[in-house]
Amino acid sequence: MMEAESRSFADAEINRCLTPEEKIQFLRQMFRIRRFEQTSLKAYNAGKMGGFLHLYTGQESVAVATISLLGENDHVITAYRDHGHALVCGMEMGECMAEFFGKATGSSKGKGGSMHLFAPDKRYWGGHGIVAGQTPLGLGIAYALKYKGIRGCCLCYLGDGAVNQGVFHESLNLASLMSLPVIYIIENNGYSMGTSLARSSAFKQMLAQRAEGYNIPWDHANGENIYEMRVKTQAAIERAHEESRPTVLEIATYRYYGHSVADANARKYRTPEEIEHYKTYHDPLRLWQKRLVDEGILTEEQADAIDHEARAEAEVASRFADESPFPTEADIFTDVYSEVDQPVGDGPHGTYFFN
Amino acid sequence: MPLITYRKALNDALAEELLRDENVVLLGEEVAEYNGAYKVTEGLWARFGSKRVVDTPISEAGFVGMAVGASMLGIRPVVELMFWSFSYVTFDQIINNAGCVRYMSGGQIACPIVIRGPANGGTNVGATHSHTPENFLANTPGLKVVCPATAYDAKGLMKAAIRDNDPVMFMENTLLYGEQWEVPEEEYLIPIGVADVKREGTDISLIAHGRAVLTCLKAAEILQAQHGISAEVVDLRSIRPLDEETLLASVRKTHRAVLVEENKPFCGVDAQIASLIQEKAFDELDAPIQRISALDAPAIYSPPLEKLQLPTPDRVVQKALSIC
Structure with a gap:
């Protein structure tokens, strides 16, 4: 039964039209995220960066599958576990790694850190550190698209821990009330920091089912299955494009590391066996690679070569970050006010900084 | 107009x-x-x-x-x-x-x-x-x-x-x-970050923002009429950015300052202004800087008492007299 369902996703029009190159590109993107993060973790442990580092490892297929469907007027915004989305949206490993290192060559000139990667030129709006704080921003992006009469949508990602924040519910209400083309993708990895789903959220079948209360269509997908995610995301995108209506899509996934790498209890709130089980039987890279081999469009050797390229690219990024300069003390005061950086008329007037 | x-x-x-x-x-x-x-x-x-x-x-x-x-x-x-x-x-x-x-x-x-x-x-x-x-x-x-x-x-x-x-x-x-x-009929803009001297004076600077500016203007009239004191009223208009030059110029002219706001006193806007004046115009001061804010408790409901909680012209006058 499950196999039949799985086949039907693979046979769906949106997947049948994929070229072998596109399918291989999905694998390449997942390898790039994984090797980038492994390299960043190594650098973190070597003391090359500060603060948190929220690894996406185990969830790579979600960003790859969902973002693969976006067109030139579709936008992306996410929370702090943002490395995968950033790379899939087209950010370079080097600028991201340099941002982690706090370097002037970073995507935010070292002012944001790993939780705050932005590339508005690639319609990627971050990278936001406060749980669910990005959910009304995604709504606002959808609002702006509708206001300007642009046929597009915004994919707004959140974790399972974000669904209990009030502002997410306010966003759902506004999305439905104002009929905005926003798609909330709940990446349900089972844990909000160290608190399991069962201990954090009250629900009947699915978290996404809460959308019913706001008259918003919802669905769920298996994060291991790129074909399934593409089918279900495409339905949401069509709803946004054709009807300017929101969707909530919940995707079951799993993270291998702790909440962040600073998560001291990463191996205490779940068993090592649980993590091993996922790595062995549910790893999205391994599963996609096997599928491509089974479909006869990729050999193991070719997959290894893709992996090797990703590792090499990550190493180059790490060296670039390491060799880049830090921002200067004067840089602390740029990018605070537009008026100071790019004065209009005879401005700026008055004192902006009180040191 | x-x-x-x-x-x-x-x-x-x-x-x-x-x-x-x-x-x-x-x-x-x-x-x-x-x-x-x-x-x-x-x-x-x-x-x-x-x-x-x-x-x-x-x-x-x-x-x-x-x-x-x-x-x-x-x-x-x-x-x-x-x-x-x-x-x-x-x-x-x-x-x-x-x-x-x-x-x-x-x-x-x-x-x-x-x-x-x-x-x-x-x-x-x-x-x-x-x-x-x-x-x-x-x-x-x-x-x-x-x-x-x-x-x-x-x-x-x-x-x-x-x-x-x-x-x-x-x-x-x-x-x-x-x-x-x-208000003029023709279009105009006021740049953010520029204060406004709402009343010229020579003896003391009353520095305020928002409705407290009007309280200061009333107090300045009383000071002039009843005490012969010429008070200057500086309206900050913008809190951040802040027009330091205008308020410091006023203090350098009058050598006395009373800071008035309807905000609460602890870490209020005027705490910053007072710090700024003592740092940049300390030698110009002939008296300690004085502050009047909303009385430091949650806003009381009782109508007659609430009127007392906010700065009044009379409190501004008394505070000004204490340093003139």
């Missing part, structure tokens, strides 16, 4: 900017069909329609955040908070998102939003509706904060705020909405 109310001045500023720039959109509770809880947006929905003037549910965190998101794509939302006291349920959106997104993106993202509404006590609505958060918000680099005291300033600053590429927190006052001032 025609006399118009502070409310009408704001209404005119909003209408002129809606007409000028199609990306300007007004959002908030009751701003459209109800014509505004305090009638600041009266007639704008009828004139500009539902796309430009948008009613929202009572959902500040949601619609402020939505407006911040829309501003990142070039929309210029002017968001009304029925009271600035309600900003407390959307602080994350204002401070973390509007206030920090430009910096955290390394200057890649602008947030040209105006958040406006009344921030004042003195209307017998109890502590939860009487907050004056200009000090909190001015504490966030990335935000601008303005507090106009007159209709003229309200109009010119509102137009400047809407054209500003940074997030501007615009604090009005319900007690001023019905007051009238002369």
Whole structure:
């Protein structure tokens, strides 16, 4: 039964039209995220960066599958576990790694850190550190698209821990009330920091089912299955494009590391066996690679070569970050006010900084 | 020059900017069909329609955040908070998102939003509706904060705020909405960050913002008439950026300063002003800097007592006399 369902996703029009190159590109993107993060973790442990580092490892297929469907007027915004989305949206490993290192060559000139990667030129709006704080921003992006009469949508990602924040519910209400083309993708990895789903959220079948209360269509997908995610995301995108209506899509996934790498209890709130089980039987890279081999469009050797390229690219990024300069003390005061950086008329007037 | 109310001045500023720039959109509770809880947006929905003037549910965190998101794509939302006291349920959106997104993106993202509404006590609505958060918000680099005291300033600053590429927190006052001032018919803008000497004087500087400026003007009249003291009244107009030069020039002229605000004293705006004066004009002072703020307790409901809680002309006069 499950196999039949799985086949039907693979046979769906949106997947049948994929070229072998596109399918291989999905694998390449997942390898790039994984090797980038492994390299960043190594650098973190070597003391090359500060603060948190929220690894996406185990969830790579979600960003790859969902973002693969976006067109030139579709936008992306996410929370702090943002490395995968950033790379899939087209950010370079080097600028991201340099941002982690706090370097002037970073995507935010070292002012944001790993939780705050932005590339508005690639319609990627971050990278936001406060749980669910990005959910009304995604709504606002959808609002702006509708206001300007642009046929597009915004994919707004959140974790399972974000669904209990009030502002997410306010966003759902506004999305439905104002009929905005926003798609909330709940990446349900089972844990909000160290608190399991069962201990954090009250629900009947699915978290996404809460959308019913706001008259918003919802669905769920298996994060291991790129074909399934593409089918279900495409339905949401069509709803946004054709009807300017929101969707909530919940995707079951799993993270291998702790909440962040600073998560001291990463191996205490779940068993090592649980993590091993996922790595062995549910790893999205391994599963996609096997599928491509089974479909006869990729050999193991070719997959290894893709992996090797990703590792090499990550190493180059790490060296670039390491060799880049830090921002200067004067840089602390740029990018605070537009008026100071790019004065209009005879401005700026008055004192902006009180040191 | 025609006399118009502070409310009408704001209404005119909003209408002129809606007409000028199609990306300007007004959002908030009751701003459209109800014509505004305090009638600041009266007639704008009828004139500009539902796309430009948008009613929202009572959902500040949601619609402020939505407006911040829309501003990142070039929309210029002017968001009304029925009271600035309600900003407390959307602080994350204002401070973390509007206030920090430009910096955290390394200057890649602008947030040209105006958040406006009344921030004042003195209307017998109890502590939860009487907050004056200009000090909190001015504490966030990335935000601008303005507090106009007159209709003229309200109009010119509102137009400047809407054209500003940074997030501007615009604090009005319900007690001023019905007051009238002369406002020219021709278009003008008041740059944010420029203070205004509302009354020239030589003996003492009364430095204030918002409605406290009017309290100081009344006190200055009493000081002149009854005590022969010439008080200068400096209206900050903008809290951040702050026109240090104008207020320091006044202190250098009069050598005495009383700082007056309707904010609470602890970490209030005037704590910053006092620090600034002692740091940059200490040798010019002939007397210690004095401060008058709202009495330091939650806003009391009881109408006669609430009047005493806010700075009065009499308290300003007494404080001025103590150092003259």
